[in-house]
Amino acid sequence: MALKDFILKYAPIVVQNVGISLYNTFLYSQRHKGRYKAYRDYYRRFETAAAPDVACEADRRLHEFLRAATQQSRWYGNHQGKSLHEFPILEKTQLLANMDSIRTMEEKDGIVSLTGGTTGASMKVIYAPHDMQERFALKDHFRARYGYSLGKKVAWFSGKSLVRPKDLLRGDVYRDDYINKIRFFSTFHISQQNFDAYWQAFCQFKPEYLVGFPSSVYDLCTMAEERNLKYDGSVTAFFPTAETVLPKYRETISRVLGCQVIDQYAASEGAPFILQCPSGSLHIHPLTGVFEVVDENLQAAEEGEILVTAFTTTGTPLIRYRIGDRIKLAPPSFKCACGSSFPVVEYIDGRTSDFIWSPENGKVNLGNISNCTKDVAGIVCFQVTQSEADSVSISVVANDQFTADQQQHFLDAMTLRLGKSVAVHLHLVQEIPREKSGKFRIVKNMLTPESMSPAALQRN
Ligand SMILES: [Zn+2]
The missing domain is CATH 3.40.50.12780 (ANL, N-terminal domain)
Incomplete structure (x- = not known):
């Protein structure tokens, strides 16, 4: 030892x-x-x-x-x-x-x-x-x-x-x-x-x-x-x-x-940096690397997945590395009040796997999922797990304000986002364990890429 x-x-x-x-x-x-x-x-x-x-x-x-x-x-x-x-x-x-x-x-x-x-x-x-x-x-x-x-x-x-x-x-x-x-x-x-x-x-x-x-x-x-x-x-x-x-x-x-x-983005395998300025904008730091924003066909876009080239990865060079995160760029006309000329990002959307797949609505992202608790009383924390395209399982840690009414309210909000074809199973639990890394994950998507197509649902 x-x-x-x-x-x-x-x-x-x-x-x-x-x-x-x-x-x-x-x-x-x-x-x-x-x-x-x-x-x-x-x-x-x-x-x-x-x-x-x-x-x-x-x-x-x-x-x-x-x-x-x-x-x-x-x-x-x-x-x-x-x-x-x-x-x-x-x-x-x-x-x-x-x-x-x-x-x-x-x-x-x-x-x-x-x-x-x-x-x-x-x-x-x-x-x-x-x-x-x-x-x-x-x-x-x-x-x-x-x-x-x-x-x-x-x-x-x-x-x-x-x-x-x-x-x-x-x-x-x-x-x-x-x-x-x-x-x-x-x-x-x-x-x-x-x-x-x-x-x-x-x-x-x-x-x-x-x-x-x-x-x-x-x-x-x-x-x-x-x-x-x-x-x-x-x-x-x-x-x-x-x-x-x-x-x-x-x-x-x-x-x-x-x-x-004060938010920042800098993944540990070595992404370039995005840093929040005192005026509240997220600025790409152009001297730390290049962010290419691409759409599903890997063509240049304003919003989508990023390919990163990070200048501080000389030990393990990452060039056009598909790191799995998404961003949306602010329009080029946007000028931040802080005076910096560094490009501005409207938002950073965690890992691309942080979504629930809906056969009706496609990818429902983490932000939308977490919004389901808006105006719902009593939820302490929750986690959505998806192993099949047409159903999700939600574990909820709640207090006594999470009444039958509030549960219905929460389920309605979830169905609104996931569509009617996804069955939602709610479980009340005492505790939701964190990942080995210590991070808490709201969304756990266990689907294979093949199962995320409208055809997958018909096979079931
Ligand atoms: Zn700024």
Whole structure:
């Protein structure tokens, strides 16, 4: 057993906290080495640069990235001198199967990042150290616009499993990094039974910033509101990660904690960045890569799936990578009040598999599904699972306000979106487990692509 695992399993909490503090400090020092400082300056300088200067620099970066990839990656070896649109599209399955010929370096020379794919297969991507330094420099630059810097008090809600069963019995639901002033909350145990422990630890810590899963912070806020609790501290900003920020998350979290919710998009296998500006728009950062928006036939579109080319993936070059997320671009005439020339995205729609298939209505996306709870009383959280084209199963955690009337109301809203040909089965449950990654999923689509056609229904 590695020392780290041993400490996490057996050591007293205070020893674990010291270990976490030292380990984190070590990680930060790694990320802040090398080109980190230069990239902080770089991103600060280009934040306010004129549009032609940004375009020129974006071109230079693309050219340099493609040149290096074709020279160093076997997979791209015979594409030298091509322009971006002449490169093949890279599918997720290809990335998984051909990792060794795509990557440009050995694992030991890079930084390995593991991500859970939607298929359940986990993906391993290798970053060059300077890729990571650049990504962290941009992230820190972005957060600094909202006053954040390392050392300010942060409450973190991520998918790390930190808390043991015996800790839970004592109400220990977090770990502390004393040096960098970070409290890591477990996102696996936010429930009615454990609420008091979470709320007490949160209020006593009084974080200035929050980082992590929006669904977890939302759960905590909803439970506080149910109990008429007021938060008497003041959170400056919440930086959500990993999940789509639904409108109801944003509203509830701002209302309960009094903070701004500042969204970002940057998938862990290495997408370019989309960052929210102080005027509330989501801007593509053109110096981090290229987003091509395409329709179902992979032709250029205003709204649809994205193909990403990310300049910070020199260790595992991603060129026209079909990452599985969707965006809608704002009209080119739209000028953001913040003054930035960076292109604006109207919305980012999580993973493309986050939808329910309706033989009548086609894909019903996550946002529409989650809207079914509007004006329905008593739902704490719910999850829709679809294994057949003509039926879905919905698990609901509810309180006693979820009366027969309200249930009908909810089912009507669901049927309105899914169409009459989809049978809806409702189950009241005590709890809905999170995924292994710690993320909560509202929608679980288990259909194969073949079953998502109108003909599939007739076969049944
Ligand atoms: Zn803006």
